[in-house]
Amino acid sequence: MADFSGEWQFGRHWRVLGGVSNLTDLRCCSRVLLFGGMTEPALGRQFHAGIAYDL
Numbered sequence: 001m002a003d004f005s006g007e008w009q010f011g012r013h014w015r016v017l018g019g020v021s022n023l024t025d026l027r028c029c030s031r032v033l034l035f036g037g038m039t040e041p042a043l044g045r046q047f048h049a050g051i052a053y054d055l
Helices: none
Strands: 004-010 014-021 029-032 039-041 046-053
Touching: none
Parallel strands: none
Antiparallel strands: 004 014, 014 046, 029 039
């Protein structure tokens, strides 16, 4: 599984953020539940983006 994220600052206070989680879209188990031994599947590929203003 691979993730990619980055940010770019412009001006004195502004940043643009973005990234991809689970870049390879690998279908694996994210965790095994203690009781019952059931598995919880990992989420598929996800994207995120945003803008930040730093004081």
